[in-house]
Amino acid sequence: MFELSGDHETFRKVVRDFAERELAPHIAQWDRDRHLPVETVHAMGDLGLFGVNVPEQYGGSAGDFTSLCVAIEEIGRVDQSIGATLEAAVGLGINPILAYGTEEQKEQWLPDLVAGRALAGFGLTEPEAGSDAGATKTRATLADGMWIINGAKAFITNSGTPITSLVTVTARTGDDEISTIIVPSGTTGFTVEPAYEKLGWHISDTHGLSFADCRVPEENLLGRRGNGFRQFLAILDEGRIAISALAVGLAQGCLDLSVKYANERHTFGAPLGSRQSVAFALSDLAVSVEAARLLTYKAAWLKDAGRPAAQIKQAASMAKLYSSDAAMNATRTATQVFGGNGFMEEFPVARFYRDAKILEIGEGTNEVQRMLIARGLGLPVA
Template identity: 55%
Template sequence: MNYELTPEQQELQNTVEAFADEVVAPAAYQYDTERRLPLDIIAQMGDLGLFGLPFPVEIGGQGKDYFSLCLAVEALARADQSIAVTLEAGVGLGIQPIYRHGTDEQKERWLPDLLRGRALAGFGLTEAEAGSDAGATKTTAVLEDAEWVINGTKQFITNSGTAITSVVTVTAVTGESRNADGTMSAELSSILVPADTPGFTVEASYDKVGWHTSDTHPLTLVDVRVPESNLLGELGRGYANFLRVLDEGRIAFAALATGAAQGCLEEALRYAKERNVFGRSIGSNQHIAFKLAKMQARVHQARLCYYDAALKLVHGKPFKTEASIAKMVCGEAAMDNAREATQIFGGYGFLNENAVARHYRDSKILEIGEGTTEVQLMVISRGLGLTA
């Protein structure tokens, strides 16, 4: 694999980094404190074409690849993880399922605004008892008079309650299927639910430790009725289709974590050079210098991991194990770098106005979201032929 960026990819990375530094970073503390998603910044990201990066020009995309999306997510996460995950989830969980499995009519209805950042979409999979174990889904969808009647609840759904959320893809039990051993299991399907559908309620946002700007809500569906034609993909293939989306999403999530680790390194390095104690910069002290060296090593390792997984995906090679490795390694790198950066800043690192404090709060979810570290270890073990 050649990990050197092409001139076009380097230009994209430079453009998004400049946007992050000039637009996202200066406003980050304000909208983090206000716990709101800045739709003006999302609109500017749409104008830059970020939501359409990995999609064909013919449908309104930018004609790039998934690796290009990852580069953009990494660049944004240096400044603000909440903004980065809004893009990552907006594309991976919002647009990709519709693009990959939608009918021509569904694509024509939803994709134009989504690809331009004028609208956002969510993916409603997780429930109180169904996260890693999607087979425990309790939400049901029953076909009545050519309409799906959906009842259930969802949890931790990103981009589900913004003023520009247009649709949420909901997984629901639509029947039962027989397994090879003769036992029965729930048949999961995916159904598109427009945000303004009666009975579809976006509950109050969560009081989260971090990612304050990212829009995250529980959802309640009570006798929600949508046309039979809102089925996304084949009946009973909802979970199988989601697995591909999840594997891809772990790579973009790893890119986000790499950006966070890089942002912590940059902030800590700058402070270590500027902060003088006993007549010299704290960066001249070996124990601080060695902390920064380890932070740089983590960033380098993380970036190589996600580059490898992303390029395997782009070139059509198996990438499932590599995606899990990247997600785990990058998430841990972000959390470790956030902790070290906060320590280097000392008391100033404990102030929320500092970017490292925000990264410290934000980074923990990188070891949980898109599959916990323990789930990644399970996937990696299975790749080794083990049954852990």
């Protein structure tokens, strides 16, 4: 029988207490102000959340990927923007350097990222290359020991905060090759565009990026030249599991809030939860939350167990597909249970409703997940 370890559950309580104490009282105001509080990022670093699965030599606690998913779920249960900040900081900021960086690159960048003193972004998506990441147009030409980068990126998380230290970007380094290159913040020719006005994730930092003859040293290449496509596919597999954990957190948050409201709210002389229609809706929601959680942690367990990449990829796509759909459905159920109050921004379910949709889009749309699952089944889908 599958279950998380005692250490995982103890860690879950620590993160939940932190989220309830340090985040919950302030989220509504941060959301209204569209403000990512740097001091909160530092506090998350002090708690060790950014270094959960990072080796001790770089300041981490050498835990497993499952522990990271627990942390993301519990933060996401209170707020999706902060959960996304954590997910992107580790999955897209730290993990590429940890997985593919040289020892010098790891020693230069990881300690501050792990400690929460800095954040990093991953520049993959482009204005004309989203799901079709192989259509990357950003180019990097090597000349006199320097990479000269030209192009643009879109929707890049953690790319423009006051403590962003770098962005790893994918670029064509030849007609038939894509590589990944570390671009430090403040590099001449690297421009962080104004923040997007988003439907949800108001606290999360998201920008477009542009590169105009941006020059970085040759040694800023991350991993082997031409291996960028393979690298970001592996990074996305992990990211899909992490996004799935974020979706589980949202769905659980909706369930918790709805059960509490259904017990406290009285209509026609009885608790709202005594109405069969409400009770059944929340029962169905509880089932979907549990199913999403099991799919997510199975995928995380496969990653920790070192199972074959194809098996992890299939499990990651299944988890991301189901959990993000479950989260979207959870917000509809919760908003309906809350009735008119669910349409008011003073209630967290309204924020969850806005935040949920991106879960079906980010880290590969759900249409892409279905395509990947079909390929895993051996179907000749294009």
